[in-house]
Amino acid sequence: MSAEPDHDPDGDPGHDHDYEELGLVAGLEIHQQLDTDTKLFCGCPTDRREPDNSTHRFRRYLHPTRSELGEIDVAALEEASVEREFEYLAFDSTCLVEADDEPPGRIDSEAVDVVLEIAALLDMTPIDQAHVMRKLVIDGSNTAGFQRSALVADDGAIETSAGTVEIEDLMLEEESAGRVDETESGVRYALDRLGIPLVEIGTRPDITSPAQAKEAAERIGMLLRSTGTVKRGLGTIRQDVNVSIAEGARVELKGVQSLDDIDDIVAGEVHRQVELLAIRDELDEREAGVGEPVDVTDVFAGTDSSVIDGALSGDGRAMAVRLEGFAGLVGHEIQPDRRLGTEFADHAKRHGVGGIFHTDELPAYGVTESEVDALREAVDASEDDAVAMVAADPEPAAAAIEAVAERARAAIAGVPEETRGVQETTSEYLRPLPGAARMYPETDVPPVELDIENVEPPELLTEKVDRYESEHDLDAGLAEQVAYGWRMGLFEAAVEQGVDPTLAAQTVESTVTELRRDGVPIEQLDDDRFLDAFALLTAGEVTTEGLPDLLATLAENPDLSPAEAADQEGLGSAGNEEVREIVVEVVERNADQVETEGMGAFSGLMGECMGALGGRAEGDTVSELLREEIQKRA
Structure with a gap:
């Protein structure tokens, strides 16, 4: 198997696949902010603010909690494996609910009215009573460590040129805090966005091509905008896409900002899974395996690689793992500018390291050929094997190399189920797919009776x-x-x-x-x-x-x-007499041209008249008077 991609590097990978043969199925999750007066569970305004206008800030650490059945969600567990401090920028409008220092209020009635309009447009059936649930989220995007969400309606449908796409559920939930930037100890968020009412529309996996995914998203977007009560602009609508092929796995692609990119994103994920399956088949033929992590710090004692030398200063350690049968495959491109090794690095970075080194790309970065030979010898790697390595402080280095080993084992199995973040038309690993353990009832907010009978769907x-x-x-x-x-x-x-x-x-x-x-x-x-x-x-x-x-x-x-x-600005409307005077003045000033050209002089004189009037007369009026004056002299 070649370590190079099997598509035209100047073309668009993914779009040349036979989606029916591959068994592509996809579903959408559309998240749209509502343009209501107040937030979902408090009376704060929904206007966005600039981070520089924050008035104070506070910090939190978040930890996962068990569900009612005593389970901990796998995605939350991985988030918790990385100790991070979350800093929140608050504003003069920030209330105690947003800071999670006071229980939430009742669900906003205006938001309920809007979401029922959306349900009607999607031909959905509202449930009798909406109960708010807590969805465990410990990435810092909510001060409470969970997002409040309520199922409002189900069983809807939209039509596309490729067939019906059923709408599985319609949720009303609170928007997350806006991510501002990374800090040395964690992440900084702004609270102006937290709590804005948000609808989530989830389709069933009825989509069978990238083009249909784009068409379905555009249709839903049009229906949402038809209400006249949704926010507009960058970041106010986000699309998540769930994509899988027959031999692959369900992958959730989060944070698609532009509808125009959805078809390319779906096609790119299909291509990624096809490439990962090809790698799986090659690894199977090679009877590949993954060794145990080994401390290889001594190999790089006195190294000329400034990157590794800097990482090993103090108590830093170099940790490596033998990837049996992976030679040439770690550098295999699976998406433009992304290789299998990039996937390994995504997992390693979750534990605080800057990236990984691997023998498909070494010697490089100041690492010599002799150091590569010593590295191979240290982990007992043959020519058919690859070696992956990280260099960092002891704890993150150990966690990161184990994460690389886990991802390598997943490569042997094929395509792992996971949540990925979209970067233009490619994606990177974020976390495992969440499970049902992250949902449990919200006891602070009473249920809401829903009635769609008096809802008038808006004009599309x-x-x-x-x-x-x-x-x-x-x-x-x-x-x-x-x-x-x-x-x-x-x-x-x-x-x-x-x-x-x-x-x-x-x-x-x-x-x-x-x-x-x-x-x-x-x-x-x-x-x-x-x-x-x-x-x-x-x-x-x-x-x-x-x-x-x-x-x-x-x-x-x-x-x-x-x-x-x-x-x-002197924009008051001139009277007819004043207009005529100016027109006559212009015509007389250009008498020779009028005598010579007659109505042929009209265009140039019209511009001169309008300029002299400075926008104080209607063009039709000036045109009529100018024609009269030219005709008198023709």
């Missing part, structure tokens, strides 16, 4: 597009831009206020985009400020041509009213 975004085309005569592209855009509600309010629909649509989409590109802080304008500007337009006090300048002035001067901004 696809239906809005059709309505904007038919009712407002928008072209298809502009109608879709507005319906799926951030300012759809503003557009509808402007039309209701009497603004021409096409002008309103172009303003909230094209004009806003152009102003942002020009460096105008357009995000400073809320919908009310836009509507006040539109009111001046419909009253004839500002022209269509002057509206962009008015919006720019309002964005840059938040203390000005729209009327004050219009006066400051």
